[in-house]
Amino acid sequence: MEKKSNHIILKLLGVLFILYISLFIANLSGYYESKIRDNTITTEEGIREFESKVQNGEEIDLTSFLKNERVDYSNKISNLGDNLTYNIEHIVVKSLGIFTDIFKSLF
Numbered sequence: 271m272e273k274k275s276n277h278i279i280l281k282l283l284g285v286l287f288i289l290y291i292s293l294f295i296a297n298l299s300g301y302y303e304s305k306i307r308d309n310t311i312t313t314e315e316g317i318r319e320f321e322s323k324v325q326n327g328e329e330i331d332l333t334s335f336l337k338n339e340r341v342d343y344s345n346k347i348s349n350l351g352d353n354l355t356y357n358i359e360h361i362v363v364k365s366l367g368i369f370t371d372i373f374k375s376l377f
Contacts, residue, residue, distance in 0.1 A: 312337065316337075
């Protein structure tokens with residue numbers, strides 16, 4: 271029986287190692303910096319467009335300059351996970367508070 275559990279643990283460690291290596295390579299290759307640079311360029315273009323509209327006296331709608339690229343991936347399962355982790359955190363914090371109160375009363 272222990273061989274199966276060892277294989278599962280080794281597979282999990284292997285997957286975590288591969289994930290770590292891939293994120294490390296992504297960091298070295300500058301993927302995140304290029305994403306930030308692209309966002310900066312987009313912002314600078316928006317500023318130039320805004321300034322030109324102000325100089326020309328055109329009507330300005332601020333919502334046209336705001337770009338919301340955030341995608342909401344929430345669903346019932348993710349909401350359930352959020353609620354579960356919130357409740358676990360609440361229970362752990364309460365338990366630690368009780369434990370520290372007991373510990374304080376001893377000393």
